[in-house]
Amino acid sequence: MDFDANLPQHLERHLAAFLTEAGADIRAGEPAFGSGVDALTRFVLGGGKRLRPTFAWWAWRGAGGDPGGPDTEGVLRAVASLELVQACALIHDDLIDSSDSRRGRPTVHVSHAREHRAHGWLGAPETFGMAAAVLLGDLALAWADDMFAGAPLPPATLAAAHPAWRAMRTEVLAGQYLDVRTQAVGDTTPEAALRVCRLKTAAYTVQRPLHLGAALAGADEARIAALHEFGSDLGVAFQLRDDLLGVFGDPSVTGKPAGDDLREGKRTLLVALGLQMAEDPEQRKLIADAIGADLAQDEVDTVRRTLTEVGAVDAVEVQITALTSTALTALERAHLAEPAAARLAGLAETATQRVF
C-alpha cells in the first residue's frame, strides 16, 4: 500500500469503486442505462495521465498530509474525483471541436453515432452521438460532485477544500466559453490566447488541484498563495509545451495525427505568436490559412518550418524555460515537506521539457 509510489493505481481503484456504486441502483432497474455508464467507465478508466489528482495529492503530502493517517482514503477519493470533472471537460470538448479520436480511440459522440448507424436505428446517427456525449458528460460532472462530496473526511476538512473545488469548475467552463468565443470573433492575439490558457489550463489543471490538495491538509494562506504562483507559471509553461506538441509532436507519442492542433483550428499561443512575429505577409498568410485547414503532411511540414523561421518556436521555448524557472522559485517559497517538494519539481520538469 505505498500510496506515493502507486498513486495512479489507488486513484483508479477509487474511480472504479465509485463508478460501480454510483449507477448500481438505476442499472438494476434499467439495464439500458448500463450501456451509458459502461461507456463513461471505459472512458474514465481507459487512460489519462491523472495529472490533476497527482498535483492535488502531492500538495496534500507537501502541506503535511500523512499517508499513514486516517484521512488518506478520503483524500484519495476527493482528488480522484477531479478525473470525473476532466471526463466531462474532454467529452464535451471533443463534441464542440468535432474531434474524432481521443487516446487513440473514437470519441464518445463518434462511438455512439457508429453504434446508432450499425444498428440502423431511427433518426440521424450524429444527433444520437451528440445527445449521448452531452448526457454522459453531464453525468460525469454530476458524479464528480457526488464523489467529492461523499469523500469520507471530517466535514471541516472537506469544507476547507470547497473554495478550490468551486473555483476550479467555474474556471474551466469560463475558459472553454472564452476559447469558443475567442475563436468565433477571430481574436488571434497572444493576449487572448494567454487569457484562455490561464483559465483553461493553468487554473484548472495545476493551480486549483494544488490549492485543493493543500487545503485538504489545512494549509495556510501563505502556502496556498505560493502554490498559486507555482501553478500559474507552471500551467502556462505546460500549455506552451502542449502547443508545441500539438504541431510538432510525434503521433506515436501524442496519440493524435501530426499537426492535429492546426487542423482542429486551435488558437494556441504558439500560433498567435507566429502570426504576431511573422514580418513577411506571405509567412503570416501561410500560418493564418493553416488554422482549421485539412492539411496534408507536406503542408504541416511547411507550417512547422514557418513557425520556426519567424521565431515563434524559439520564443515559446524561451518562455517555457523562464516560466518553469519562476515556478520552481515559487515552489521553494511554499516550503513543502519532502518527498512532495522534489516530486512536484520533477513533475514541473517532466511536463515542460522538450521531448522532440
Place this chain on the structure above:
Amino acid sequence: MDFDANLPQHLERHLAAFLTEAGADIRAGEPAFGSGVDALTRFVLGGGKRLRPTFAWWAWRGAGGDPGGPDTEGVLRAVASLELVQACALIHDDLIDSSDSRRGRPTVHVSHAREHRAHGWLGAPETFGMAAAVLLGDLALAWADDMFAGAPLPPATLAAAHPAWRAMRTEVLAGQYLDVRTQAVGDTTPEAALRVCRLKTAAYTVQRPLHLGAALAGADEARIAALHEFGSDLGVAFQLRDDLLGVFGDPSVTGKPAGDDLREGKRTLLVALGLQMAEDPEQRKLIADAIGADLAQDEVDTVRRTLTEVGAVDAVEVQITALTSTALTALERAHLAEPAAARLAGLAETATQRVF
C-alpha cells in the same frame, strides 16, 4: 417576509444573489465571460413554475420545518438550487431535441447561433450555438452543486439531504439517456414510455424534491416512503397531463405551437397508448406517421381526433384520475403538518386537472 405566500419571490431572490456572486471573480477579469453568465441568468430568472423547489419547500414545511426558525434562508437556498439543475436539463434537452423556442423565447443554442450570425463571426453559427448551450448547461449544473453545498445549514442537515440530491441528478440524466435511446431504437410500447417517465418526471420533478425537502427537516424513513409513493403517482399523473397538453393544449397557455410534442417526435405515454389501442391499421399508421412529422394544423386536428377515437385520451384521463387519487391517499399517510398537507394536495390537483 411571508415565505409560504411569496415563495417564488424568495426563491428568485436566492437565485439572483447566487448568480451574481458565483461569476463575480471571473467576470471582473474576463468581461467576455459576462455574456455567458448573463445568458444563463436571463434563462434562470426568465420564468418557470419553480415546481421542484416548491415541492421541496412544502415537504420541508410539512415535515416540521419552521419558517420562523434559523434554517429558513439555508433551506430556501438549498431548494432554489434545483432550478439550476433544471436550467441545465432544459438547455441541454432543447439542444438535443433541436427545439427553437422555450417559454416563448429562442432557446440558448438558437439565440447564440443568431448572435454569431448577426456579427458575421468565424465558423458555423450552429456549432457556436451548440458549444454555448453545452457549456452554459454545464455551468448551471456545476453551480447547482455549489449553491446547494454552500447553503448556510448545519452540516448534518445538509448531509441528510445528500442522498436525495445525488439520486435526483443521476435519475434525470438516466431518464434523458433512456429517452434518447428509446426513441432511437423505436420502442413505442407504453412500458418504455412509462419507464422514461418514472425517471425523468416522477423521480426528478416530484419524488426527489419532496425527499430532499423532507430530509432537510429531518423526516424519518416512514414519512419519506409515504412521500415517495405520493410523488411517484403524482409524477406520472403530471406527465400524463403534460402529454395531453403537448398534443391538445392551447398555444396561448403552453407557450408552444399546437401539437408540438408530435412535431418534436416525443414518444409520450399518450402516443404509445394510441398506437397500442388502435385496432384499425390505418388509424395506427396515422398516429405512427405523425410522430416527428411537420404537421399542418388540420393534420394535428386529425391526429387529435384519432387519439380520441381509439380511446387513448380517455385511457389517459382515467389513469390521471386514478393516480391522483392514490397519490392523495399516500399523502395522507405522510401525516404532514398544515398548511403543507393542503398545499401539496392543491398542487396535485392543479398539476393534474383538465384545463381544456
